[in-house]
Amino acid sequence: MFDLGAEGARRQRAAGEAAVALSRGRLVRLRQQGAAKAMLPRMHGRWPEIVFLNTAGGVTGGDRLSMAVDLPDGSAVATTQTPERAYRADAGETGRIDVRLTVGAGAELHWLPQETILFDGSALHRETRAELSGDAELLIVDSLVFGRVAMGERVARLRLTDRREVRRDGKPELIEALRMGPEDLVRPGTAGLGHARAVAALHLLAPGAPDRLG
Numbered sequence: 001m002f003d004l005g006a007e008g009a010r011r012q013r014a015a016g017e018a019a020v021a022l023s024r025g026r027l028v029r030l031r032q033q034g035a036a037k038a039m040l041p042r043m044h045g046r047w048p049e050i051v052f053l054n055t056a057g058g059v060t061g062g063d064r065l066s067m068a069v070d071l072p073d074g075s076a077v078a079t080t081q082t083p084e085r086a087y088r089a090d091a092g093e094t095g096r097i098d099v100r101l102t103v104g105a106g107a108e109l110h111w112l113p114q115e116t117i118l119f120d121g122s123a124l125h126r127e128t129r130a131e132l133s134g135d136a137e138l139l140i141v142d143s144l145v146f147g148r149v150a151m152g153e154r155v156a157r158l159r160l161t162d163r164r165e166v167r168r169d170g171k172p173e174l175i176e177a178l179r180m181g182p183e184d185l186v187r188p189g190t191a192g193l194g195h196a197r198a199v200a201a202l203h204l205l206a207p208g209a210p211d212r213l214g
Contacts, residue, residue: 014056019068019100022048022076029070036065039081050078052113058085061093061123069111072104080113083145086158088121094159097126105134108206115143115198123159130205132168137206140164145198146185157182166205173205 016036021029025048027040035056043049052067059065069078078101086095103109111128118124130138144162147153159181166174188194204212 013062013064014054014059015064016054016056017066017068018052019066019070020050020078021070021072022050022074023072025074025076036067038067047075047077047110050076051081052078053081054084058087059095059097059124060087061089061095063095064098065096066098066100068100068102069109070102071107071109072102073107075108077110077112079111083114084116086116086118086122086124088119089123089159094123094125097124099126099128101128101130101138103130103132103136103138105136108137108139110139110141112139112141115145117145117148118155118158118160119147120153120155121157122155125161126163128164130164130166132166132173132205134169135207136168138166138203140203140205141200143198143200146193147197149197155185158185164201164203166203168205174203176201176203 014035016034017031018036018038019031020027020038030038032038035054037053037055039051039053041049041051050069054065056063084097089095101109101111132138146155160178162178164174164176165172185193186195193199
């Protein structure tokens, strides 16, 4: 047995960045670094699809993950290959996920990531920012799951901040911020989850969006 010391005992942290730009349905720019990857499977439907992957297998305290889509024209769907997992974090450390979406005038993007699973003791800061131009359309469907019910897991402790901000031509169109701690997992009413095991958000930002509610 030997002593690694404070520096040697420091846990390894994951970092990754993946950015994709499409134009007229074709890839024009791809950047991949570290644990973040982006794939464009061959699709037979009318829209191209972008699939992001975190090869680290999850996010824990100190990890950094970044995903970006630039869509100046046309239509596309962006998603993740698997649910993201936020694992237990050391005290004082927080994992971070940043999502950047840019949609040009007349373009339409659906951001449909698979769910994010929050495990007991996790600490996560996630920020989704989108810039829309003109009559661009953006659909966001995002969900959080607290533990895996089928595995008998219960989440009693977590720290979560989840912020979404969408601007159109530089002006705010949506600002939504969620901050959650252990007390919110059991708090009744609209200010808490009241023992619910999942929560989801759906946003359609498009001209005439209220007319589509039906």
